[in-house]
Amino acid sequence: MECAGKGRGSRCIGWPTRRCGRCGAVAYCSVSHQLLHWKDHREECKRLEQQMKRIDVLNDFPFTFTQEATLEILEKKETRCSFLSKRGIHGVGMWMCECRCGPPPLTSFDFSRLMDDVWDLSSDLCPSHGPLSSISKHLKSWKDYYEWRCIPLHSPVALLLHWPLTVYHATQIASVRSLTVESCNKLCIHYLGPEKELLQLSAFGELCALFNGMQVHIELIGPAIPQDRDGEKIDLRGCARCLDADCICRSSSSSENVNKIAVTGKSSALTLQLHRGFYHDRFQDLKEDSFPQLVIAPNAGIAAYPSWIPTLVCL
Ligand SMILES: [Zn+2]
Ligand SMILES: [Zn+2]
Ligand SMILES: [Zn+2]
Ligand SMILES: [Zn+2]
Incomplete structure (x- = not known):
């Protein structure tokens, strides 16, 4: 701070x-x-x-810790490096920041590689296509999420998905008070202080599945965003892809359908925009174009504080 x-x-x-x-x-x-x-x-x-x-409600944040997926690490039976190595994802793509070996400094990093949108996992281990069914209840734990996405609990994707699921969870908490998320199909979020998730943005593609049929726009604002990426817009068309060459997520004809849910046929869109600087300096310009329905700061000292700013956007 x-x-x-x-x-x-x-x-x-x-x-x-x-x-x-x-x-x-x-x-x-x-x-x-x-x-x-x-x-x-x-x-x-x-x-x-x-x-x-309301912070105490938020401190009990189910998607912050990825216990089910990373039990071996928590129990110290395994180091992060060996956990990742066994799954073939040590130092690879989006997984690069998940152990101490670490990524190169953000400033000198070649971001284009990360726009490949790949999980670097086989199709059974990652959510690389639209879900088979829409969410039938509010997802409250990783177990709920994995079941919904038909992924086995030992899949490591929770490590990267805690960003999008934290966003999802924050909207669920916030909409307890106001049901506007349900009733409008646009959601604008200000996401403050992104750090390593800047190298894991493809994981945010999962928001297309979580917010089915909605247009989600996220402004990411923070000092860790490199100068030359300030203002950059990123369209995520759906979930990141898996490694299997013959999987449907790889065929170009279906790429537009990747984020469609088989059952409802509704599609979603997700755009991200990066802004370098501190929120209080950038808020004045940002609110003109995209007044937030939700402000979230997952890396702040406090676990997160979504604020449901009463807004006319949806009314
Ligand atoms: Zn001072
Ligand atoms: Zn390592
Ligand atoms: Zn796939
Ligand atoms: Zn005060």
């Missing part, structure tokens, strides 16, 4: 260790920056205070 009063009058004097005593959602390096920021913060403070009260 950065000092919310950064750039006001004087330079920050250190790490922002003072949290706003009322909302707890913003932090400052000093009393003086806190005072200087109050004029701007006063209004949002009330709203944030309400949201933070």
